[in-house]
Amino acid sequence: MSLTECQLELKKLLLMELTMTNTTITNQNPELTKIHINQLLDQLIVDYQNTKSDRKAISAEFSISEAEFTVLxxxxxxxxxxxxxxxxxxxxxxxxxxxxxxxxxxxxxxxDIPIIAQLYFHTPGKYENFKSYLRMLDYLRLLILEYLNLSQAIS
Incomplete structure (x- = not known):
């Protein structure tokens, strides 16, 4: 993946985050957000199990790292x-x-974690199930943020 493609993908991810975090609170319902969190959590458990072969390949490719922790x-x-x-x-x-x-x-x-960004942006056409899992994991993070902000607003 070229630098320009990486920058475009990063911009898309940042736009998704801005969209989620800047949602108008008056138009949202924390209970509906909670339902989405529950559904996504259940789906992520299944998705993670479906990444077994990707994780095995990632482990082999990224086993040597100067970082404190491996990508996995x-x-x-x-x-x-x-x-x-x-x-x-x-x-x-x-x-x-x-x-x-x-x-x-x-x-x-x-x-924003360098070793995860390296895996995501610099392995074109590889580990697509795992990359999808990462996107959904980040989306779950954003949904939780939305839920916490909405819950606080009505408290």
Missing amino acids: EEIELLTTDIRGYANQIKVIGYLENVQEKIRILQKMRVF
Whole structure:
């Protein structure tokens, strides 16, 4: 993937994030957002299982890294955090320390992590199931942010 193509893909992802985070609160319903979170969480569990062959190939290709964590370890950390927040919303309907969680989720941009960006933008035509999983994981992060902001607005 050329630098220009990478920049275009990054712009699309940023636009998706801006669209999600700048949604007018008065037009949104936190319960509807919660339903979307639950559906996406369930779908992500299935999608993750379907990335087994991609993960195996990624592990082989990206096994040697100067980074603190391998690309798969970075993704596991994100997955644990994001899906963990979604599970809490699904089970109990809220998160403790909402402001802190909002701040954490705003900083937790999947494609800002260099090793993940390298995998995503510099492997054209490879790992498409896994790349789709990453996009949906980031979308789940944005939905959780929306839910937290909406819930706060009506509290």
